[in-house]
Amino acid sequence: MTAETAADGRGQAAAPVPEPATVSPGGTAVPAPGAAQPPYPRPLYAWYVVGVLMLLYVVSFVDRLVINLLVEPIKRDLQVSDFEIGLLSGLSFALLYTLLGLPAGRLSDRYSRRWIIAGGVLVWSCFAAACGMAKTYWHLMIARMGVGVGEAALSPAAYSLLPDYFPPDRLGRAYSVYGTGITVGSGVAFIVGGLVVGFASAENAMIAVPLLGEVRPWQFVFLVTGLPGIPLALLMLTVKEPVRRGRVQGQAQVPFRAVLAHVRARAGVMVPHFLACGLMSLVGYGTAAWMPALAVRTFGTPPGEVGLYLGGITILFATAGMFTAGFLADRLTRAGAADAPVRVCLWVALAASVFSTAVPLMPSETLLWSVACLSGFVGTAWAGVGAAAANLMTPGTMRGLVSALYLFVVNIVGLGLGPAVVGGVTDWVFGDPALVRYSLALVSAVCLPLAALLYAVALPGFRRSVGGAA
Template identity: 45%
Template sequence: MKRMGVGMSSTKNTHAGHEYPRPPSRYSWYVVGVVTLAYIVSFVDRQIITLLVEPIKQDLNLNDTQIGLLQGLSFALLYSFLGIPIGVLADRISRTRIITVGIVLWSLFTAACGLTRSFATLFAARVGVGVGEAALTPSVHSMLADIFPANELGKAISVYTLSMYLGSGVALIAGGAVVEFLTSYGQIHLPVIGLLQPWQSTFFLVGAPGFLVALLMKTVREPRRQISHSSEAAGPSFGATIAYLRKHFRLFGSLILGSSLQTMVAYGVIAWAPTVFIRLHGMNAANVGLIYGCLIAAAGAAGMLTGGWLSSWLQRSGKTAVTVRLAIAGLLIFWPVASIFPIVGNQTLCFLVLAIALFAQSFATGHLFTIFPLISPPEMRAQVSALHLFIANLIGFGLGPFLVGFLTDYYFEDPMALGRSLALVGVVVTPASIGCLIWSIAPYREYEKQAADRAGA
């Protein structure tokens, strides 16, 4: 095949009927850098609440179940539901504009969290954060699939997805320092707004950087869409996408359910791990933020990158069902260590076991996120990604943190049993996730065979 220009790839997606030239490699990776920065900021705004559990509980007189709802369901509610219509829009209109508007919205609502003075108003503000962040990932997945060839897409999405760990790490490290500083500074009185507690001031500070990232998104050009034989100018309807998924139910159903169950355990850990160290090990927010933030950024990013590069290498060597098999391998490591870490009594050993769990979990997550753009027709990528995120976040983000808090309050009936609640969720849910992924291997192999036949035709 003829070379298409400097930095252009000649690799074609297996669904493609006509492939336009890809952008130069340097610019393509610049786009990855910008959207990754946006994803990091989104996780800072999303996860900062994990360091503020105890002061919010005290000031608003809440229990762990309500905190679990604030960390999970409040954010996931519209974040999940709006992902689907936004995915439909991303298959039709400018994805860069959708992302920019989303960044502005979630930054505004993050700051609004600092104005709340009750469970209901804080819940509503967290719903707003989810509304803005719903615009990001479906649009990014669709856009990257039009920028990168199939054999490079796994690396690009792995780099983007690893920013969930970098963002959580930044949120914890910077957030811990901010919480410590504002706590020592005390209450702040602002004109019109009135008296703010340190946790409220924290939300104001972390919401500000998003507006700068929104300006940076203006430097990203909307990529030209790759077109498959079956695509229409306006993009397929959502009904057509559902019909396609029903036709391939075992493949997509098992992967989406397996990914969703794993997301439940992962978000439970991410949401409650700081409180485990603060409540059960007597640490302060600044120390937890520094140590746990470094762990989640380093171990999480390392697992994601290792998984992405290993997947690309094995696929080039001709192995079958590589992405699914590697995800299962990561979860087999994650299962025991994630179930042990919350109940380890020694603080240092607890952090060490948690680091292994974070590496294994991110190793698996990178593959689970990469699968869907690879197996979806180009004109349906954003909608399939949105549907996957809808189910994964409603089950995972919506139920994971809530279930841990609920078990602590109503099953163990003891705030100091938080570690046992986390361990119980990991022990029960992770093997169910592994079983779903194993069930997807046979249809995944069939998909690969059909894709190879189309490519050779």
């Protein structure tokens, strides 16, 4: 009997009789319609889970970005061009990372998310370490593709997990803490680059590694950053698969066509919101790729110092911005603002339009790094609350695939286009590598106000959508 009412002897409706919960193929309990929702997991344990996921996200970003710090020694030893290096650092990773995120999201809606994450961590860590054993360009290309395959499993499953651990008025902080994996991971990668740039670039130096023999310094860096992820995958064994909250039409599994229908019905909010987050990501990835070149070319800053400055700013200020945005969104939600996550994204985009455009135009190195602190505070603050918004308007049994669609757009626009757009503007608009600062300013001045406009377009639809996604 479904959650229908039965008439009693006086012709009045009796109390609803709820169905028992069903179980998905991955062993996840899914409450039936009409059944009382179980309580959320204990807050302390829920935050422990966020900490585990954030740590894995940090490791993923270090493994993703470390190749950017080793460009010159790889070029020298493997005899490759700038274009081939660009394929290694960008396309080889991004193509499979973005495409495989979609099936990973679908699997996250059907099977145990903790096992999907654990498997992904194991795969990308093994391939990240395999980069340190590459002897040819194509060996390194295949290993980088493997890193993308493994990392594709993490965020769709993690985004799907968090709403099952936290009520809506705490989700902003939960997503923001997880999102600090971006800032901390990127910052660690910059700092590691600043510290090892001289070591990794040493010519004719070899390091003896047990079982592997002698490797070059840049290969050793890959091994040191990749291998720790293998035991870290075991941390997912301490994470319990929670009850999935929010069920559609009494089904533990939702047909793919139902997910597409859900997305089409909310296209008026999802399309502008996803594109806005993609534009924010485009500026972020473009800045990360070209800010070191700006400092070196414009002010003559040593590359090692650039890594330390950027790493410190990213870890301290960008992380603080992410926390602040999540806290603000949760506070607005408790005050009754149904559109809090998207509203915060709009405010962040407006602030970033000012500071991120101003940074590359600063006339001195001191002012450059000073304003970069302000830009860093707002520049990535959208990431946590942006993901929270995408999941708040989506039922629990669809969140994995919808999260994957969100990440697909954000990464195709950001990771896929960001560095290339800035470089293209430098080559084809200004025609002088020394003018990369103006390329960064122009891209920020165009993309960030456009992102703010798209967030404003998404606001009314988001208010209407959140009520029907529980």
